[in-house]
Amino acid sequence: MVPIDGSPHSNKAIxxxxxxxxxxxxRLILLHVIPIRVYAFAExxxxxxxxxxxxxxxxxxxxxxxxxLGLEADRRLGKGIPAEEILRVAEEEGVDxxxxxxxxxxxxxxxxxxxxxxxxxxxxxxPVLIVR
Numbered sequence: 363m364v365p366i367d368g369s370p371h372s373n374k375a376i377x378x379x380x381x382x383x384x385x386x387x388x389r390l391i392l393l394h395v396i397p398i399r400v401y402a403f404a405e406x407x408x409x410x411x412x413x414x415x416x417x418x419x420x421x422x423x424x425x426x427x428x429x430x431l432g433l434e435a436d437r438r439l440g441k442g443i444p445a446e447e448i449l450r451v452a453e454e455e456g457v458d459x460x461x462x463x464x465x466x467x468x469x470x471x472x473x474x475x476x477x478x479x480x481x482x483x484x485x486x487x488x489p490v491l492i493v494r
Contacts, residue, residue, distance in 0.1 A: 363391040363457040365448045365478070368420040371463025375493040376424055379461040380431040388458065390433055392424040393451055396441040409441050445481035452486060460490045 364379045366372035376392070383390045394417045396409050421437040428435040438455075440447040452460055462479045483490040 366424045375461045375463040380433045390435040393438045395444040395447045444478045
């Protein structure tokens with residue numbers, strides 16, 4: 363499974379995962395998570411139609427990239443806290459490997475927020491490959 367956000371890092375992750383999928387004859391799942399914001403202990407659960415449209419477009423481009431690499435990909439659109447949703451979908455789908463791009467947070471921001479890839483790598487029940 364490859365969680366994608368439309369960034370160059372997630373495109374690289376698709377390329378790595380496509381190669382692995384072709385070698386082992388495995389299924390490729392692309393997941394985009396529409397983030398739910400959490401403010402002062404309350405979730406703001408509204409998802410705007412623009413967020414859904416953007417998520418669908420990110421998935422469409424991801425599927426196109428996979429297809430250009432000679433591989434079909436399943437697509438999933440989730441909503442929630444990205445790391446938690448990635449972990450939930452991975453477990454639900456019985457994923458053998460998560461290939462995720464690194465956004466390269468650094469300094470104070472990384473210390474305070476952490477990164478999605480870091481959280482996924484520490485809590486996933488399957489191997490995680492972080493692509494830079």
